[in-house]
Amino acid sequence: MTVQQRRPRAATSERREVLVREVRDGNGNIHDLARRLGVSASTIRRDLRDLERSGEITRTYGGAVRGPHPHEPTLREKEHGHPREKDAIARVAADLVEEGDVILLDAGTTTARLAWHLRERTGITVIAAGINALAVLAEAPGVELIVLGGRVRHPGEGIVGPYAEEQLRWVGPDKAFLGADGVTSRGLCCPSLEQARLKHAMLEAARTTYVLADASKLGAEPFGYWAPLDRPHTLIVDAAAPASEVERLSASVLRAHPA
Incomplete structure (x- = not known):
């Protein structure tokens, strides 16, 4: 039967x-x-x-x-998404960096734009976790550049792994600037567990943390790994970010207006 x-x-x-x-x-x-x-x-x-x-x-x-498997875009693909908004956010973030600061710079396209706006600065130290930011700052004479040790993960070109996490135990940055593929009340959405762990370690290491996210990232959950935002932080968003989405995140907010 x-x-x-x-x-x-x-x-x-x-x-x-x-x-x-x-x-x-x-x-x-x-x-x-x-x-x-x-x-x-x-x-x-x-x-x-x-x-x-x-x-x-x-x-x-x-x-x-x-489903069935979320596509993780390459950095080149990400660079074509919301470039004016990302640059505006990066300019606001750059204004927060003061002479003498030690900063942590996450991997990503918006943080790479921040690196671009810092390339003429003097008297700052940047601890970088992304290949694109390293390329921008490698020849910046006034920037003391420190590379997190670890494995380069593709396609995002971020440096991840236990060595990078261990290194953060020995530094006390003034500010951390984090990116994400999505930002919700759960935290920062990441394509891999290693990235989630590293972002959370960066959050814990820094005295002050800023999350750089254009409007397309707010409320997005494209992947299944999360870095909890369980410490005070400030969200830097572009002017188009809906107030309703921003209010759900329970964070201090700075808005960036494209030039």
């Missing part, structure tokens, strides 16, 4: 349609989804498991992302 596969009830089917839309919009946290849909977390986990089997999403620790 052939056993026919049971089809989901109408309510279940409708809920799963909503789930797919929410996950594709970057809202993949299990407990947030459970509250929003008025069901238990275990029901959401069961729904996500079945949706993953159908190839519509990819489950992660604590939630899900659009």
